[in-house]
Amino acid sequence: MQQRDITRGILAVLFASALGILLIACIVGVGVYLWARQEGLSPLTAIRLRVSLMRHEDVLTSPAGSDPQYRRFEVRPGDTAYSIAANLGAAGLITDTDLFVDYVRYYRLDGELEAGTYFLQQTSTLEQIAYALTDASAASITFGTLPGWRLEEVAQNAVGGNPLLSFSAADFMAVVNPGATIPPAFKARFGIPDLLSDGRPPSLEGFMFPGEYKLPPDATAASLVETLLAAFNSAITDAMIQQAADQGLTMYQAITLASIVQREAVSLDEAPLIASVYLNRLSRGMKLDADPTVQYAIGMRDGRWWPDLSGEADYYALNSAQPNHMYNTYLKQDGAPLAELLPPGPICSPGLTAINAVLNPAQTEYLYFRSCDNLRHVFTTSLAEHSAITCP
Numbered sequence: 001m002q003q004r005d006i007t008r009g010i011l012a013v014l015f016a017s018a019l020g021i022l023l024i025a026c027i028v029g030v031g032v033y034l035w036a037r038q039e040g041l042s043p044l045t046a047i048r049l050r051v052s053l054m055r056h057e058d059v060l061t062s063p064a065g066s067d068p069q070y071r072r073f074e075v076r077p078g079d080t081a082y083s084i085a086a087n088l089g090a091a092g093l094i095t096d097t098d099l100f101v102d103y104v105r106y107y108r109l110d111g112e113l114e115a116g117t118y119f120l121q122q123t124s125t126l127e128q129i130a131y132a133l134t135d136a137s138a139a140s141i142t143f144g145t146l147p148g149w150r151l152e153e154v155a156q157n158a159v160g161g162n163p164l165l166s167f168s169a170a171d172f173m174a175v176v177n178p179g180a181t182i183p184p185a186f187k188a189r190f191g192i193p194d195l196l197s198d199g200r201p202p203s204l205e206g207f208m209f210p211g212e213y214k215l216p217p218d219a220t221a222a223s224l225v226e227t228l229l230a231a232f233n234s235a236i237t238d239a240m241i242q243q244a245a246d247q248g249l250t251m252y253q254a255i256t257l258a259s260i261v262q263r264e265a266v267s268l269d270e271a272p273l274i275a276s277v278y279l280n281r282l283s284r285g286m287k288l289d290a291d292p293t294v295q296y297a298i299g300m301r302d303g304r305w306w307p308d309l310s311g312e313a314d315y316y317a318l319n320s321a322q323p324n325h326m327y328n329t330y331l332k333q334d335g336a337p338l339a340e341l342l343p344p345g346p347i348c349s350p351g352l353t354a355i356n357a358v359l360n361p362a363q364t365e366y367l368y369f370r371s372c373d374n375l376r377h378v379f380t381t382s383l384a385e386h387s388a389i390t391c392p
Helices: 002-036 043-055 081-090 097-106 126-132 151-159 169-174 184-189 221-235 238-246 251-264 268-283 291-298 352-359 383-388
Strands: 070-075 116-121 141-145 211-215 368-371 377-380
Touching: 043 097, 070 081, 081 097, 097 126, 116 126, 141 151, 151 169, 169 221, 184 221, 211 221, 238 251, 238 352, 251 268, 251 291, 251 352, 268 352, 268 368, 268 377, 368 383
Parallel strands: none
Antiparallel strands: 070 116, 141 211, 368 377
């Protein structure tokens, strides 16, 4: 009898202990589930994924590398979280493909990953990349050009130097070179002739409006040019075109002159003074004798599009033919009509400061200027004064 009572007591204790353990396990289990739960996931899957993310938190918050260069990345229709992760890993954008899949599954992003083109950085974390891939509409390419660049520089620096673009510098040049397709309304508004004085059809030199642009991922060379022309068209008002006409210039001639001013005016506050010199010379039937037109006529030399000039051999093409000699204003003749004193067209794309300098020049009697430091200029009214300038 006593033995049975002892046995019952032990069993009661064991049952109570088991019940307690079970209760504790239930409480712990519920707590773990509440900690890990995610809508749409089974409890076990949610717990497994949450534990995985917690164990690899350092990988989640660390970038795959230190290269800040944007990389073009494509998500194709039908790509799964697994295939996207594999492609991200191959591109060096993440270091743990399984962790990427766990992350997007846990946070229910796997159904929100959008097909499209993205621009991603190795310096972004896995978390940042995962969320970036849920909005293809946010992707854009930053594109920028500087005032004073000729077409070849835009092609070389802005197009060829941008790895995110899907077209090449050669593709760009093909749509801007002489004979380029110019929208008729644009051509008429700015007085662009059918043929230039050198006998060639016009290029789009002068009209690649400088600035920074946001391009869509599917931008082409043609659509880029359309964007730049639209920006130019918006920046030039009808009042500005009338200002050019008031000076006896078509807008195309004004842009041509502004392109020279742009290359001369290292300090842009001098642009109105430099413009006044050239306009004064034109009004007197004097040739412009503008150094940048010689550089443009020479083209690429010594790896530079604007080479250093070396005396009369360059200015007057004494030793070698210049590919674009018609642009060299030292080879013009005093007394020629205004249209013949100017180069056939612009030599670069000027910014608004240079354009406005031509349309609103300083009122001076200056006919010459000279720089001793390649920064600022000394302005004079006569050749004698000009020749008397001595540089240290």
